[in-house]
Amino acid sequence: MTHAFEHLSELALLSDTELRQRFGPHAIGVLVVCSRLLRIQPITGDVLTPESFAVEVKQLYAEYLAGSRALNEAMSRCADAANRRDLVAARSVLHDFLASCIAPFFRGVATARLESLASK
DSSP, rough: OOOOOHHHHHHHHHHHHHHHHOSSHHHHHHHHHHHHHHHHSOOGGOOHHHHHHHHHHHHHHHHHHHHHHHHHHHHHHHHHHTTTHHHHHHHHHHHHHHHHHOOOHHEEEEEEEHHHTOOO
């Protein structure tokens, strides 16, 4: 099964003209699912037009990349601290990430890691 973020990544490679041509139920569904994972207030498909669709693909992809980078950095710093057996610092990194991140998907990943550290 392909994750919605993979579909979003594929869409983000297209030109605005190509995106407008892809505008339809499947592509709109990808955007709606991704926006639910990345935003507190997700996109509703019924408000999208071919033009706004192209803009939203690019914006959502930028949000996905920024969130991925931030989570990757936090997880790396957390792992470094945990490897030093500094669980206080490891938890602190994740708490800082959670304080700055609004994306439900990335928050869920960080929260799961934080919970796994709590059991140690």
